[in-house]
Amino acid sequence: MSKxxxxxxxxxxxxxxxxxxxxxxxNSPATARRGNQLSAFGMLVAVVAVLIxxxxxxxxxxxxxTRWGVLLAGxxxxxxxGLYSARxxxxxxxxxxxxxFNAVGGGAAALIAVTEYHLDPHVLAGTATATVLDIxxxxxxxxxxxLAAAKLQGYLSKPxxxxxxxxxxxxxALAAVGGGVWIVAGAHNxxxxxxxxxxxxxxxxxxxxxxxxxxxxxxxxxxxxxxxxAVAMAGFVLGNVILVIAGALVGASGGILTKLMASAMNxxxxxxxAGGFGTxxxxxxxxxxxxxxxxxxxxxxxxxxxxYASKVIIxxxxxxxxxxxxxxxxxxxxxxxxxGVEVSYAIHPVAGRMPGHMNVLLAEANVPYDQLKExxxxxxEFDRADVALVVGANDVTNPAAxxxxxxxxxxxxxxxxxxxxxxxxxxxxASGYAGIDNELYTDPKTSMFFTxxxxxxxxxxxxxxxxxx
Amino acid sequence: xxxxxxxxMTIFVLALLVGFEVISKVPATLHTPLMSGANSIHGVVxxxxxxxxxxxxxxxGYVLTFVAAAFGAANVVGGYAVTDxxxxxxxxxxxxxxxAKEDAR
Numbered sequence: 056m057s058k059x060x061x062x063x064x065x066x067x068x069x070x071x072x073x074x075x076x077x078x079x080x081x082n083s084p085a086t087a088r089r090g091n092q093l094s095a096f097g098m099l100v101a102v103v104a105v106l107i108x109x110x111x112x113x114x115x116x117x118x119x120x121t122r123w124g125v126l127l128a129g130x131x132x133x134x135x136x137g138l139y140s141a142r143x144x145x146x147x148x149x150x151x152x153x154x155x156f157n158a159v160g161g162g163a164a165a166l167i168a169v170t171e172y173h174l175d176p177h178v179l180a181g182t183a184t185a186t187v188l189d190i191x192x193x194x195x196x197x198x199x200x201x202l203a204a205a206k207l208q209g210y211l212s213k214p215x216x217x218x219x220x221x222x223x224x225x226x227x228a229l230a231a232v233g234g235g236v237w238i239v240a241g242a243h244n245x246x247x248x249x250x251x252x253x254x255x256x257x258x259x260x261x262x263x264x265x266x267x268x269x270x271x272x273x274x275x276x277x278x279x280x281x282x283x284x285a286v287a288m289a290g291f292v293l294g295n296v297i298l299v300i301a302g303a304l305v306g307a308s309g310g311i312l313t314k315l316m317a318s319a320m321n322x323x324x325x326x327x328x329a330g331g332f333g334t335x336x337x338x339x340x341x342x343x344x345x346x347x348x349x350x351x352x353x354x355x356x357x358x359x360x361x362x363y364a365s366k367v368i369i370x371x372x373x374x375x376x377x378x379x380x381x382x383x384x385x386x387x388x389x390x391x392x393x394x395g396v397e398v399s400y401a402i403h404p405v406a407g408r409m410p411g412h413m414n415v416l417l418a419e420a421n422v423p424y425d426q427l428k429e430x431x432x433x434x435x436e437f438d439r440a441d442v443a444l445v446v447g448a449n450d451v452t453n454p455a456a457x458x459x460x461x462x463x464x465x466x467x468x469x470x471x472x473x474x475x476x477x478x479x480x481x482x483x484x485a486s487g488y489a490g491i492d493n494e495l496y497t498d499p500k501t502s503m504f505f506t507x508x509x510x511x512x513x514x515x516x517x518x519x520x521x522x523x524x
Numbered sequence: 525x526x527x528x529x530x531x532x533m534t535i536f537v538l539a540l541l542v543g544f545e546v547i548s549k550v551p552a553t554l555h556t557p558l559m560s561g562a563n564s565i566h567g568v569v570x571x572x573x574x575x576x577x578x579x580x581x582x583x584x585g586y587v588l589t590f591v592a593a594a595f596g597a598a599n600v601v602g603g604y605a606v607t608d609x610x611x612x613x614x615x616x617x618x619x620x621x622x623x624a625k626e627d628a629r
Contacts, residue, residue, distance in 0.1 A: 067571075074565050075542055081558050082549045088611035091561050095604040098568060102600075105571050109578035118578060125586045126577040129593025130570070136594075137602025141609060149556060152606060156563045156599050163569045163595035170576055170588040181529045279559055286566045291532055293572050299532050300539040301568040307543025308562040312555060404552055411555025418613040425616065429552045 059111045066104030067297040073097020074304055084424045101297055133159075146419045147376055150409040151204040154275055157282050158200035164285040164302075165193025168292050169252060176243045182292060187235035187251065189288035194255025195262065196281040202263040203274055207408060216265040224261040230254040262328060268408075269488035270327045272316040275409050277324065280309025312410045319404035319430075321456075321466035349484065352502035354511075357478050358518035361387075364441035366397045368433065370471055371413055372406050374447015374481070375508050381420040383512035384446060388422065390519050399426050401433040401443075401469050403451040434470045443474035445495075447508045449487030455494050462489040477501040480511040554614075560607045567600025 056064075073093050080090025109118050118126075137156070144152045168189035172178070178186065205211055231254035234247050242248075266274055287302025289295075317324050361367050375384060388398045400422065406413035414427050428436070437443060445452055452471040456463040471477055477500050484503075486492055495501055504511055550558045573592045580589045 070568070071539075074568075075546060077561070078543070078546045078550070078558075078565075081547075081554055081561060082551065084551075084554060084611075084614040085616070087554055087557060087614065088608065091557070091564075091604065091607045091611055094561065094565060095608075098564070098600060098604070101568065101571055102574070105574050109574055121586065122577050122580060122589075125580075125590045126574060126593050129573075129590040130597040133594030133597030133599075134601040137598035137600070138605055141602040141605035144606065146610075149560070149606075149610070152602070153556075153560050153563055156560075156567075156603050156606075159595035160563065160566045160569055160599040163573060163592045163599065164566075166588050166592035166595065167569065167572045167576055170580060170585055170592065173588065174580065174582075174585060276559065279562060282566050283562070286569050286572075287536055289569060289572050291529070291536075293575055294528055294532065295572060295575060296532065296535055297568055298572050299536050301565045303536050303539035304543040304547075305562045305566045307540050308547045308558060311544065311547050312559060315552075315555075402552070404555075407556075409556055410559060411552055411557070414553045415556045415610050415613070418610075418615070421613075421615070423616055424553055424614045427553050 063108045070097040070101030071300040151207045154204035161193040161196030161282040164289040167289045185291035193285035195259040198256040198259030199263045214267040276312035347497035362523045368440045370445040372448025378508035380509040381416045385420040437470045437473035440474040445479045450489045564603025570596035
C-alpha cells in the first residue's frame with residue numbers, strides 16, 4: 056500500500072466518523088446544525104483525499120486530461136444545480152427536493168456499477184452480485200424518486216392504476232431477477248445488464264404510480280433507505296469502505312423513518328406498496344355518531360374564546376401547509392402569548408408530506424422549537440387545554456380511530472377531543488384521505504370555522520387584536 | 525477478493541447497527557433535516573465516481589461517468605446546503621421580532 060493510499064484510508068475513516076457523529080448531534084435541535092456541518096466537513100476531507108489519490112501518477116488509477124475534464128465538468132454542473140435548488144426551494148416543496156436528491160444519489164450509485172461492468176464484464180460472482188443489487192436498487196430508486204417528486208409537485212396528483220399493472224410489475228420484476236441471476240451466473244454480457252437496468256427503472260415507475268399522496272411520507276422514507284443500500288452496494292463493487300459505511304447509515308435512517316411513518320398511519324409498508332388506501336376496511340360500516348349536528352362559529356367568538364383561555368393547543372395539518380398559512384399561524388400564537396395564554400403546537404408524525412415536514416414549516420415561520428410538541432408528549436396535555444385549534448388536520452384527529460371497524464382504526468391520533476373546547480378551521484366538511492367522516496366535527500364541544508386556513512387565521516389575528524387588543 | 529468481501533460485509537453490518545442506534549435517538553421534530561442530512565451522506569457516492577474516473581475509458585464510459593459525477597455532486601452539495609438552511613431555522617425563544625425577521629432569510 057502506497058503512502059497516498061494509506062492517507063486515503065485514514066481520510067475515509069475520518070469522514071465516516073464525522074458522518075456518525077454528525078447524525079448523533081441531530082438528537083437535539085440545539086446541536087443539529089453543528090452536526091450537519093461536521094458531516095459536511097468529513098465529506099470534504101474524504102473527497103479531497105480521493106481526488107489527491109486519483110491525481111497521484113504513482114497510483115494504479117490515474118487521471119489524464121479527458122478524465123479530469125469529464126469528472127470536473129460533471130461535478131461542477133451537478134454541484135451548481137444542487138446548490139441553486141437548495142438555496143431557492145420553498146420549505147413547502149422540501150419533499151420534492153429531498154426526493155430528487157434521493158433520485159440522483161441512487162442513479163449515481165447504479166451508474167457506478169453499470170460503468171464498472173461496461174469496462175470489464177468478466178467479474179467474479181461476489182462482485183457480480185453487488186453489481187446487480189446496486190443496479191436494481193439504484194434503478195428502482197432513481198425512477199421511483201423522480202416519479203414521487205413529480206407527484207408531490209402536483210404533476211400527477213391522483214394514484215394511477217391500470218388494468219394489468221400488477222401483472223406488468225410482476226413481469227418486470229421477474230425480468231430483473233432473471234437477468235440478475237444470469238449475470239451472477241456469469242453472463243459476461245452487457246446487453247443482459249442493459250435489460251436489468253431497464254427492468255429496474257420500469258419497476259420503480261410501476262411501484263410508485265399507484266401510491267396516493269397521503270402515503271408519500273412512507274414512500275420517500277423507503278426510497279431513502281433504498282438509496283442508502285444502493286450506495287453501500289456501489290461500495291462493494293468498488294471495494295470502497297466509506298461508501299459501504301455511509302450507505303449503511305442511510306439505509307438505517309431510511310428504514311427507521313419508514314417504520315415510524317407506516318406505524319403512524321397504522322399501515323404496513325407492504326400494504327402501501329401494494330397500493331390503494333384502505334383497500335380493506337373502507338366503505339364498510341358507516342361510522343356511528345357521524346352526521347350529527349355541526350355547530351359553526353363566527354370569527355369574533357372564536358377569537359374571544361382563545362383570548363380568554365389559559366392554554367391553547369394548535370393542531371396544524373397538511374391543510375395549513377397547502378394554504379401556506381404557517382406565518383399567520385405563528386402570528387396568532389404570538390398574539391395569544393402576548394396576552395399570557397400558554398400556546399403549544401401538537402404535531403402528528405405524518406403532518407405534512409414527509410417525516411417532520413410540519414416542524415420545518417413552523418420553524419421557518421419562526422415558531423420556537425420548544426413549542427413544537429410530538430404526539431406522545433402533547434396527548435396528555437389536551438386534558439388541560441381550554442381550546443384546541445385544529446387547522447387543516449383531519450384523519451389524525453378522528454376519535455373513531457380508537458374503535459375497531461373503520462378505515463382509521465388503530466391509527467395513533469392526537470387526543471384533540473380531550474380539550475375543553477375545540478375550534479376547527481376547515482374549508483368544508485369534506486373528508487380526509489381515509490374517506491370517512493371525522494367524529495370530532497360533530498362532537499358537542501366542537502365548533503367549525505368554515506374558511507381557508509390562511510384567511511381564517513389572519514382574521515382570527517385581527518379579531519383578537521381589535522376585540523381585546 | 526473473498527477476504528475483502530467479508531471485511532466489507534462486516535463493516536456494512538456494524539455500520540447498520542450503529543446507524544440504528546444513533547438515529548433512533550433523533551426527535552420527530554428533526555425528521556425532515558435528518559432525512560435530508562442522510563441524503564447528503566449518501567452523496568459520498570461522489571467519492572466512488574471519482575475513483576471510477578481514474579480508470580474509465582471509451583465514449584460510453586466517459587458519458588456514464590459524466591452523468592454519475594453530475595448526479596453525485598448535485599446530491600452532496602445540494603443535500604448539505606439545504607439541510608443547513610433548514611437547521612438554521614430551528615431556533616430557541618425568545619428572539620425580538622426584528623432580529624427574528626432577519627435570520628429567517
